[in-house]
């Protein structure tokens with residue numbers, strides 16, 4: 001080849017190049033890629049070497065075969081989004097066999113031709129998200145043997161013909177969220193042995209048929225949240241051994257059958273909140289890698305022994321906003337890694353001693369918004385690294401010294417919004433608050449009763465506050481309290497804390513009306529309402545006694561004797 005010829009070829013190539021690479025108005029071009037935004041119609045000149053074309057926010061209403069003829073053989077990626085597109089004509093992609101990815105998202109499309117994708121045998125990814133597609137046409141996918149990614153979410157599909165996905169034997173992601181699917185056939189996912197992600201959330205599914213996941217041996221993520229599922233069969237997940245994420249929140253699950261999660265060894269995420277679960281028990285969770293378990297907004301009324309025993313890697317357990325009134329002693333048995341347990345907004349009135357005892361990693365306990373009126377001795381036994389314990393908005397009238405000693409190991413204790421009763425029994429709390437100003441916000445811990453101390457900051461209460469009331473009523477009060485609560489150990493509180501002891505001494509010095517020694521010290525500081533109640537009780541008993549006596553007087557002598565005894569028990 002001589003020189004002039006070479007030059008000629010070079011020049012020819014250059015001119016060809018400039019013609020070929022003329023970038024359409026309103027588009028950006030880079031190498032063989034074109035990005036168009038805001039066009040009012042399909043560009044008339046598109047380079048025949050184009051591999052990728054991307055339209056957004058364009059006023060293109062219809063797409064037809066002629067639009068693509070110049071570049072269809074080189075085309076690999078075609079995307080149209082945020083566009084008013086209403087129609088794609090038959091044959092548009094027929095001469096684009098090298099297409100790798102195709103997407104129509106956020107358009108006005110309501111339907112697509114049956115055979116639109118028939119020649120796209122190399123298609124890897126098809127994204128039809130967020131259109132207005134109404135009917136799923138099984139023939140769309142019949143030749144897409146290479147498809148790995150299919151997104152059909154956010155359309156208006158109401159059903160899935162059973163054979164629709166069967167040709168997609170290498171599919172890895174099937175995204176079908178946000179439609180209105182009510183029912184799936186047992187064989188809908190048949191043969192999808194490479195599927196890794198299946199999203200069916202935000203539909204109207206009421207169940208998932210038994211066996212429908214049996215071919216999905218590679219499944220890693222299954223999203224079923226935001227449906228209307230009422231029950232799941234115990235063997236539904238028996239073949240999905242590789243499942244790592246399972247989302248079931250916001251359904252209508254009433255129970256979980258025994259055995260349902262026994263065979264999911266690498267499951268690390270599960271969501272079950274916002275259901276109607278009434279019970280859970282051992283035999284539901286098998287050994288798995290779960291670190292967080294969210295069960296809030298269900299209807300659990302109790303937590304049974306060993307329910308979570310297999311969840312040895314669990315770090316967070318959320319049981320808030322249920323109706324839990326009872327927690328068995330070994331309810332949290334086995335949770336060696338548990339760092340936080342959330343039990344707030346339930347119906348808990350008391351806890352068992354030892355509930356938290358086998359939880360060496362426990363840091364945070366939230367118990368706020370319950371009805372806890374007392375805490376058992378040793379309820380924090382074995383918890384060595386306590387961070388925050390939240391007892392806000394419970395029914396605690398006071399806290400005895402032993403409990404306060406246990407709480408001292410926490411970094412933070414939230415105690416506000418309890419009906420603190422500022423009588424002598426509040427003294428241990430008062431001194432604890434003073435001793436540990438960094439653990440609780442003192443200004444928020446205030447008396448609820450008696451009335452004249454309502455709203456007073458407990459840590460700032462003076463000894464006189466305890467002297468100023470209760471003493472005049474002491475005689476009446478004492479005689480009743482002693483009998484109503486015979487089991488109350490009278491002297492302990494006044495001896496275990498120096499502050500309490502001092503006050504007790506001065507108080508007993510201030511009121512000598514009573515006759516009973518130790519027992520009375522405990523009882524002087526109560527409010528008037530109890531006396532009124534007592535008077536009412538006594539009056540009622542007398543009236544009842546009179547009535548019953550009258551009735552029985554007419555009966556035999558044995559009856560009279562019984563009544564006498566009962567009468568005595570009630571009043572004294």
Ligand SMILES: *[C@@H]1O[C@H](CO)[C@@H](O)[C@H](O)[C@H]1NC(C)=O
Pocket residue numbers: 037038057
């Ligand atoms: C879309 O295009 C219209 C004009 O056609 C323009 O006013 C609007 O700002 C564009 N929106 C975006 C997000 O580009």
Ligand SMILES: *[C@@H]1O[C@H](CO)[C@@H](O)[C@H](O)[C@H]1NC(C)=O
Pocket residue numbers: 262281282283284285286287306307308309310
């Ligand atoms: C723990 O998992 C095994 C299966 O590996 C199961 O048999 C057992 O019932 C589970 N235990 C509890 C307490 O759920």
Ligand SMILES: *[C@@H]1O[C@H](CO)[C@@H](O)[C@H](O)[C@H]1NC(C)=O
Pocket residue numbers: 339340363364387388
């Ligand atoms: C405990 O609670 C604190 C404060 O809310 C938080 O920073 C910490 O991460 C929690 N620790 C654990 C183990 O959950």
Ligand SMILES: *[C@@H]1O[C@H](CO)[C@@H](O)[C@H](O)[C@H]1NC(C)=O
Pocket residue numbers: 345346369370393
């Ligand atoms: C206190 O707890 C009760 C019962 O859970 C709840 O109804 C109420 O809203 C809570 N109060 C506040 C102020 O959070």
Ligand SMILES: *[C@@H]1O[C@H](CO)[C@@H](O)[C@H](O)[C@H]1NC(C)=O
Pocket residue numbers: 441442443444
């Ligand atoms: C205690 O609570 C009050 C009222 O919410 C707040 O203003 C104050 O900053 C809190 N103090 C501390 C130490 O957190």
